[in-house]
Amino acid sequence: xxxxxxxxAALSVPEGENLVLNCSFTDSAIYNLQWFRQDPGKxxxxxxxxxxSQREQTSGRLNASLDKSSGRSTLYIxxxxxxDSATYLCAVRDTGRRALTFGSGTRLxxxx
Amino acid sequence: DAGVIQxxxxxxxxxxxxxTLRCKPISGHNSLFWYRQTMMRxxxxxxxxxxxxPIDDSGMPEDRFSAKMPNASFSTLKIQPSEPRDSxxxxxxSSVQGRETQYFGPGTxxxxx
Numbered sequence: 198x199x200x201x202x203x204x205x206a207a208l209s210v211p212e213g214e215n216l217v218l219n220c221s222f223t224d225s226a227i228y229n230l231q232w233f234r235q236d237p238g239k240x241x242x243x244x245x246x247x248x249x250s251q252r253e254q255t256s257g258r259l260n261a262s263l264d265k266s267s268g269r270s271t272l273y274i275x276x277x278x279x280x281d282s283a284t285y286l287c288a289v290r291d292t293g294r295r296a297l298t299f300g301s302g303t304r305l306x307x308x309x
Numbered sequence: 310d311a312g313v314i315q316x317x318x319x320x321x322x323x324x325x326x327x328x329t330l331r332c333k334p335i336s337g338h339n340s341l342f343w344y345r346q347t348m349m350r351x352x353x354x355x356x357x358x359x360x361x362x363p364i365d366d367s368g369m370p371e372d373r374f375s376a377k378m379p380n381a382s383f384s385t386l387k388i389q390p391s392e393p394r395d396s397x398x399x400x401x402x403s404s405v406q407g408r409e410t411q412y413f414g415p416g417t418x419x420x421x422x
Contacts (some may be wrong), residue, residue, distance in 0.1 A: 238416075240402075240416055241402075241413040242413070243410045243411065246409050295340075295365060296365060297354060297411070299353075
């Protein structure tokens with residue numbers, strides 16, 4: 198059974214810092230991996246999706262990498278802003294399944 | 310587009326009562342997902358539908374839970390009878406089959422006393 202772990206569980210940084218969020222998964226037979234953002238009391242917003250054949254995806258100040266063989270992904274946020282404060286969730290879709298397995302998230306606070 | 314619409318946004322009920330959660334997916338989306346989020350277990354898939362047909366309900370916790378999708382624009386998740394351990398935020402998401410991005414609704418926060 199696929200298990201997804203996110204470290205750290207919480208992170209507080211000053212505005213302007215570059216930061217890295219980590220995600221690891223136990224079964225490397227994945228179809229893709231996604232990073233989501235969740236604001237308090239809100240639903241999830243998809244940020245980046247990496248197919249299993251890809252190494253990374255970029256959107257603005259966000260860059261996500263995938264190392265399938267080692268079961269790891271990182272989300273890099275450049276020049277963090279207070280508006281980046283949210284919980285970031287990593288989710289894996291296994292090959293042959295439609296369901297996503299989510300990590301428990303990293304709660305990010307960017308201090309102005 | 311209004312996005313995925315869920316109702317009610319908040320529900321407080323007493324143990325043993327029936328609870329019905331509703332979801333309207335984005336128009337044109339043919340896949341619909343129900344998730345549950347708790348502090349202890351995080352976000353878990355309960356069931357998903359393709360073209361109104363349930364495809365994978367392995368995440369449905371027990372017989373007290375049931376889900377239906379009578380048409381492409383409406384789905385319900387019913388809990389009968391409800392128990393305190395069902396307290397959670399229930400999310401509905403929709404997508405276009407073949408495209409990976411799922412669009413989430415704002416969730417229904419359920420509290421069973």
